[in-house]
Amino acid sequence: MKETAIILTSGKFNSRNAKTAFGLIRTSEQYDILAVIDQNTAGQDAGEIVDGKAVDIPIHASIKDFINAHSSKLKNAPEESGRGIYAIIGIATSGGVIPEELRSELLEALSCGMHIVNGLHHYLSDDSEIVQTAQDNQAKLLDIRKPKRARDHSFWTGNILKVRAPRIAMFGTDCALGKRTSSLWLRDACRLHGIRTEMIYTGQTGKLQGGRYGFILDSTLNDFVSGELESAIVLCDQEENPDLILLEGQSSLRNPSGPCGSEYLCSALAKGVILQYAPQQKYYLTDYDREFWPMPPIEEELELIRLYGAETLAVTLNSSNLTENELRTEQKNLEDRLGIPVVCPKEDGMERLVPVVQEFLNLQKATN
Numbered sequence: 610m611k612e613t614a615i616i617l618t619s620g621k622f623n624s625r626n627a628k629t630a631f632g633l634i635r636t637s638e639q640y641d642i643l644a645v646i647d648q649n650t651a652g653q654d655a656g657e658i659v660d661g662k663a664v665d666i667p668i669h670a671s672i673k674d675f676i677n678a679h680s681s682k683l684k685n686a687p688e689e690s691g692r693g694i695y696a697i698i699g700i701a702t703s704g705g706v707i708p709e710e711l712r713s714e715l716l717e718a719l720s721c722g723m724h725i726v727n728g729l730h731h732y733l734s735d736d737s738e739i740v741q742t743a744q745d746n747q748a749k750l751l752d753i754r755k756p757k758r759a760r761d762h763s764f765w766t767g768n769i770l771k772v773r774a775p776r777i778a779m780f781g782t783d784c785a786l787g788k789r790t791s792s793l794w795l796r797d798a799c800r801l802h803g804i805r806t807e808m809i810y811t812g813q814t815g816k817l818q819g820g821r822y823g824f825i826l827d828s829t830l831n832d833f834v835s836g837e838l839e840s841a842i843v844l845c846d847q848e849e850n851p852d853l854i855l856l857e858g859q860s861s862l863r864n865p866s867g868p869c870g871s872e873y874l875c876s877a878l879a880k881g882v883i884l885q886y887a888p889q890q891k892y893y894l895t896d897y898d899r900e901f902w903p904m905p906p907i908e909e910e911l912e913l914i915r916l917y918g919a920e921t922l923a924v925t926l927n928s929s930n931l932t933e934n935e936l937r938t939e940q941k942n943l944e945d946r947l948g949i950p951v952v953c954p955k956e957d958g959m960e961r962l963v964p965v966v967q968e969f970l971n972l973q974k975a976t977n
Contacts, residue, residue: 614640614726615675616655616699617718619711622647622668623658625785625894629728629814630699632789634659634666638819640695642666644675646714660955672696672717691721697817698727701785703896705730705754716742724749728813730828753813754828762833763840769878772846772854774807775973777922777966778873780858781885782910784894786927788858788885789815791954795883796855798959799966808855809841815857821845826859826869835876842877853970858885862913865902866895874917881969882919883962884910887927888939911947922965923950 616630622645633642634655645655645668656664669675672691680690696718702708707715707729715725715733719742725733733739733750743750779792792808799806810816810823822845824837842854856879860869873879886907893902911921924943928936936953943951952961 611637611639611641612695613643613693614695614697615643615672615723616645616697617711617714618645618647618699619708619714620647620649621700622650622655626700626702628701628785628789629697629817630655631659632814632818633697633699634664635790636793636818639817640697643679643694644669645699646670646672646675646696672714672721676721688721691718691723694723696723696725698725698729702729707731707733707736712736712739715739719743719746719748722746722748724751726751726753726817728754728817730754753816754825756828756830759830759833762830763836764833765835765839765876768843769839769876772842772878774846774851774854775881775970776842776854776856776873776877776879777881777883777969778856778858778870778877778879778919779885780870780873780882780914781861782887782904782907783864783890784860784867786885786887787925787954791883791885791925791959792855792857793818794954795959795962795966798963799853802963802967804963804966804970805849805852806855807845807849807851807853808857809838809845811838811857811859823857827867835872838872838877853966861893862910863905864893864895866893871917874914874919880919880973882914882921883923883925884914884921885925885927886943887929888943889930907943908947921949922969923952923962925959926951926953928953928955 618627618630621627647668648670650668651670653668654663655666655668656662676687676690680687727733732752732755734752779788781788796806796808810820811826813825822841829837856873860867862870892899895902914921940951950965
């Protein structure tokens with residue numbers, strides 16, 4: 610049974626900072642989302658902002674507004690209407706720090722008896738006032754990004770060589786482009802066509818969505834990243850016996866503020882890559898002096914992936930800041946330039962990539 614939850618976004622719901630919120634609005638096997646709390650988009654349906662269609666998840670300007678609406682719906686006292694609900698921090702912040710405005714919302718939620726789910730690097734369990742308020746209201750604090758003890762981590766063993774299922778890494782030319790969402794959509798499309806497909810999550814949103822196999826990469830000690838990735842893949846292969854394992858990518862191979870991805874190719878031996886790309890983005894997402902970090906041509910990214918020993922099977926487009934006509938023109942131009950399929954996941958779905966995946970699987974079977 611799912612837990613009931615609200616999502617806190619502190620006025621940033623309609624931004625790239627809210628990718629955790631967007632992911633939970635789209636799907637979660639763990640939480641039933643009741644509402645979003647966001648003062649800048651209040652009064653709308655969350656689904657309208659995420660995907661342009663209503664999903665019956667209202668946006669309230671404050672926790673108080675949600676409590677009043679929820680108590681009216683349940684026909685109980687307002688002071689009892691929040692108790693036991695999970696308040697999930699749905700935004701990413703610079704450096705993972707909890708801003709004062711968000712901290713005030715967390716204290717209010719705790720005072721209503723809500724549990725807090727925190728995926729930021731700033732741990733609630735280190736804040737004495739928040740800890741005391743939680744204790745006073747019998748509320749739980751879940752710091753899901755808090756790393757395990759070193760002795761509880763898995764070190765790379767080479768057992769990846771025993772994994773039967775081929776791996777495809779879902780990479781991006783930068784962070785916050787939709788890699789996880791495209792992974793889920795491709796997983797579901799493959800399953801519909803009889804390809805038993807599992808996904809390894811590598812971020813907090815994937816965990817909150819109810820992912821069974823994975824770990825939170827950016828809160829894992831660097832020495833153990835390859836081992837945790839290998840361990841998740843091995844366990845998934847043993848328990849599910851899938852035809853295909855998708856690996857959720859993080860950041861990008863060359864984002865200067867946090868490059869990531871070589872582990873997927875060198876340690877997890879992913880031989881296929883699907884690359885998410887935002888044509889309108891000219892600079893890497895960094896917190897400082899962005900103009901000094903221009904993004905190279907996409908052809909260079911494909912060549913880098915090839916040098917790591919993997920093949921880019923297709924490109925998926927993030928359509929941010931593009932008109933429909935601009936998107937289709939970019940799609941055609943890229944297909945002509947790169948000679949591989951280019952798809953628009955949000956607009957067209959991932960069905961077109963299923964034959965590409967099947968061809969990849971056939972080739973892997975023939976060569977192993």
